Amino acid sequence: MLKTEGIVLRETKYQETSKILSIYTKKMGKISVMAKGANRPKSTLIANTQPFSYNEYQFSQGKSFYYINQADIIDSFYDIRENMDRVIYGFYLLELIEKSMPDEEPNEKIFLLLEKTLRLLSQIEDNYLKLIVAFELKYISFLGYKPYLEECVMCGNKESSGYKFSNNQGGIICNYCYPKDFSAKLISKEVYTSMVKFMYARLEDLDHIEVSEDTLCRVHDIIENYILYNIDRKEFNSLNMFKLNKLNIDE
Ligand SMILES: [Zn+2]
Numbered sequence: 001m002l003k004t005e006g007i008v009l010r011e012t013k014y015q016e017t018s019k020i021l022s023i024y025t026k027k028m029g030k031i032s033v034m035a036k037g038a039n040r041p042k043s044t045l046i047a048n049t050q051p052f053s054y055n056e057y058q059f060s061q062g063k064s065f066y067y068i069n070q071a072d073i074i075d076s077f078y079d080i081r082e083n084m085d086r087v088i089y090g091f092y093l094l095e096l097i098e099k100s101m102p103d104e105e106p107n108e109k110i111f112l113l114l115e116k117t118l119r120l121l122s123q124i125e126d127n128y129l130k131l132i133v134a135f136e137l138k139y140i141s142f143l144g145y146k147p148y149l150e151e152c153v154m155c156g157n158k159e160s161s162g163y164k165f166s167n168n169q170g171g172i173i174c175n176y177c178y179p180k181d182f183s184a185k186l187i188s189k190e191v192y193t194s195m196v197k198f199m200y201a202r203l204e205d206l207d208h209i210e211v212s213e214d215t216l217c218r219v220h221d222i223i224e225n226y227i228l229y230n231i232d233r234k235e236f237n238s239l240n241m242f243k244l245n246k247l248n249i250d251e
Pocket residue numbers: 152153154155156157173174175176177
């Protein structure tokens with residue numbers, strides 16, 4: 001019997017009445033779970049098997065799946081579902097973990113980061129992107145790809161007239177090093193200083209960081225690309241939904 005806290009990242013219907021879940025657990029990392037009967041309208045497992053649901057689980061191990069023996073809800077993060085922005089950003093966080101974490105590799109720091117970020121997301125009324133950007137920077141750092149921002153990652157130059165962000169070098173490069181990576185993207189001083197601030201700020205203190213919407217979106221673009229580069233993916237589906245949504249509103 002395996003007892004651990006876990007957060008449901010994804011549910012997939014299986015046959016008529018069951019679900020296959022991807023759950024990010026504190027002790028075992030990301031695991032695949034067969035929730036038999038969880039798709040029945042009267043199943044006692046409904047609340048424990050929806051995305052965002054945070055539970056204390058007891059699993060048993062089968063051949064290709066884990067099975068739920070017991071689930072006690074800690075938080076359903078119901079307030080995330082109340083608001084369209086929260087839902088979209090929330091699903092993005094789940095997708096990010098689901099697509100980038102390898103199976104059964106525990107990382108308690110990432111579990112706690114996810115739990116805390118979902119909790120804050122369910123409470124805040126605006127500035128969602130600030131929370132997402134701070135999450136992304138901490139997440140990629142905990143994964144082992146902390147962006148190097150102190151000086152040029154290639155030559156150590158601290159007095160460049162400008163900087164670019166290089167995905168393959170994992171940090172900023174100076175104007176002398178631009179020719180060594182043509183795919184690097186130019187970043188303004190505001191983008192650079194905001195990145196540093198969001199990397200080190202506590203998630204509870206993001207309101208104090210002054211940043212324009214433009215700069216924030218740019219930081220998000222840079223970091224999203226950097227994450228995709230490192231996990232070898234092209235895009236996140238849930239973010240496309242967000243971009244479409246924005247487009248519709250803007251029109
Ligand atoms: Zn350099």
